[in-house]
Amino acid sequence: xxxxxxxxxxxxxxxxxxxxxxxxxxxxxxxxxxxxxxxxxxxxxxxxxxxxxxxxxxxxxxxxxxxxxxxxxxxxxxxxxxxxxxxxxxxxxxxxxxxxxxxxxxxxxxxxxxxxxxxxxxxxxxxxxxxxxxxxxxxxxxxxxxxxxxxxxxxxxxxxxxxxxxxxxxxxxxxxxxxxxxxxxxxxxxxxxxxxxxxxxxxxxxxxxxxxxxxxxxxxxxxxxxxxxxxxxxxxxxxxxxxxxxxxxxxxxxxxxxxxxxxxxxxxxxxxxxxxxxxxxxxxxxxxxxxxxxxxxxxxxxxxxxxxxxxxxx
Amino acid sequence: xxxxxxxxxxxxxxxxxxxxxxxxxxxxxxxxxxxxxxxxxxxxxxxxxxxxxxxxxxxxxxxxxxxxxxxx
Numbered sequence: 001x002x003x004x005x006x007x008x009x010x011x012x013x014x015x016x017x018x019x020x021x022x023x024x025x026x027x028x029x030x031x032x033x034x035x036x037x038x039x040x041x042x043x044x045x046x047x048x049x050x051x052x053x054x055x056x057x058x059x060x061x062x063x064x065x066x067x068x069x070x071x072x073x074x075x076x077x078x079x080x081x082x083x084x085x086x087x088x089x090x091x092x093x094x095x096x097x098x099x100x101x102x103x104x105x106x107x108x109x110x111x112x113x114x115x116x117x118x119x120x121x122x123x124x125x126x127x128x129x130x131x132x133x134x135x136x137x138x139x140x141x142x143x144x145x146x147x148x149x150x151x152x153x154x155x156x157x158x159x160x161x162x163x164x165x166x167x168x169x170x171x172x173x174x175x176x177x178x179x180x181x182x183x184x185x186x187x188x189x190x191x192x193x194x195x196x197x198x199x200x201x202x203x204x205x206x207x208x209x210x211x212x213x214x215x216x217x218x219x220x221x222x223x224x225x226x227x228x229x230x231x232x233x234x235x236x237x238x239x240x241x242x243x244x245x246x247x248x249x250x251x252x253x254x255x256x257x258x259x260x261x262x263x264x265x266x267x268x269x270x271x272x273x274x275x276x277x278x279x280x281x282x283x284x285x286x287x288x289x290x291x292x293x294x295x296x297x298x299x300x301x302x303x304x305x306x307x308x309x310x311x312x313x314x
Numbered sequence: 315x316x317x318x319x320x321x322x323x324x325x326x327x328x329x330x331x332x333x334x335x336x337x338x339x340x341x342x343x344x345x346x347x348x349x350x351x352x353x354x355x356x357x358x359x360x361x362x363x364x365x366x367x368x369x370x371x372x373x374x375x376x377x378x379x380x381x382x383x384x385x386x
Contacts, residue, residue, distance in 0.1 A: 097347065100366070121352040146348060226346045 001299045003186040005133070005164055009091060009112070010065045012036030013299050015177075016135070016166060017291070018191025019069020019093055020143065020277070021045060022266035023202045026054040028291070030061035031199035035292035040067040040093055044262075048079040055087045065091060067114075071144075072097030073227065085109065093135065096144045096227065098122070100129050116168070118146025118153070120160045127161040134161065135189050138169030142192055142279040145169075145220055145230050151183070158184030172281040174301020181306070190298075192279040198290045203269030206276055209234075213282035225255055232276040236261060240275075315378055322360050326353055336375035357381065 005014040017024065017032040021044025029039030041058060043051045051068065058066050068089045070080050073096040081102045084092055088109055094102075095116040106113055112132035117123040123134045136157040138150025146153075150169040158165050167180035168189035180188045194200060196207045209232050220230045221241050231237050240258060243249045249257075258275070265274025289297070316334065323343065324332045334343070340350055354365050357377075363384035371377055 098351070119348045119352060121355045122348065124355065125351055226341075 001303050005187040011038050013295055014187030015295060016040060016189040017194045018189050020191050022263050025201055026057035028200045029066050030058050031291035033062045033064040033066045035295045037295050038067055040069050042069045043080045044071055045074045047076050048083040051080055052083050067091035067093050069093040069095060071095050103129050120156050123157045123161050127163050133164035133166060135166040135168050140170030140280040141168055142230050142277040145228055154183040154185055170281050172284045174298050174305055177298055177302035178305045192282050193285050193294055196285055196288045197294060198288055202266050205269030205271050206265055209276045210278050210282050210285055215283035218278050218280050225251060232278050235272040236275055322356055334374050339373040
């Protein structure tokens with residue numbers, strides 16, 4: 001199943017594996033790339049030497065295209081952006097901010113920049129700044145999220161820009177892919193389902209939290225700080241939420257309370273005190289499979305549904 | 315220019331009594347990053363310029379300087 005994204009990026013299936021901080025390392029990204037999707041290493045909040053190591057590693061694990069996700073709110077964003085350029089990474093996904101200031105440095109050597117956008121205005125701005133495509137991510141997604149849902153955001157972004165649009169947020173099976181294509185997207189980005197891939201090195205407890213999660217088990221918190229995130233409800237999230245609505249807790253105290261929680265979840269597997277970022281679609285993710293199985297299953301299902309589309313109505 | 319900015323911001327915030335000065339920050343106005351981008355697009359239409367977005371732009375004074383530079 002090919003779309004215009006495939007030839008442009010040199011991938012077999014139009015699917016990106018979401019750049020999940022502390023989770024999307026060379027192992028997961030290489031597995032996805034080798035299976036024909038686009039594997040993406042997440043730089044997250046880590047210093048640039050972590051990224052450099054992972055880039056070198058993935059180059060030894062696959063000769064297929066891969067990407068890097070830079071989190072622009074990271075305190076190391078500047079040096080991470082430089083490592084990306086030094087290593088001449090060809091596909092760059094940016095999140096949590098506006099990449100305009102790095103655009104020139106990256107496009108100069110021919111990189112394709114693909115920002116994650118949560119609004120039409122940002123999508124337009126990115127298209128104007130030279131983005132190759134945009135990832136239109138709805139609030140159903142895990143991690144940093146906007147308010148608008150995928151269903152509402154994707155068609156509006158598709159109407160506003162004339163570059164490819166990749167749909168993200170709430171997609172974990174072939175039905176999600178089919179729906180995304182109907183909304184005008186030419187590909188999808190999937191995070192939560194790849195989190196439980198066999199090749200994903202995240203802590204086992206994190207995987208089992210996602211596998212067990214039901215539809216209503218995630219919640220978005222942190223809106224007060226201007227950068228809300230979606231995570232699975234647990235002891236930490238409940239406490240954070242009550243502090244968020246407590247006027248006696250200052251913004252900086254609240255910020256401090258949330259620091260380091262993702263690492264606690266991803267590497268230590270602390271089910272009580274960690275922050276387990278996950279999309280709302282976790283309820284649909286019930287099985288650990290290899291990246292290859294996930295991708296092939298998703299696309300064979302999408303193809304089957306789209307083939308039957310004419311029989312859905314009279 | 316501050317009158318024009320006030321007009322756009324009042325419309326954006328649906329607040330007819332909103333007052334701003336050069337030192338008013340986006341945070342004080344309750345504007346998050348998505349609002350900022352949205353607002354810049356509207357200001358481009360209002361002033362007929364193309365605004366270069368920068369992370370350093372956090373208050374009205376900086377915004378005015380950028381619009382002023384874009385006009386030239």
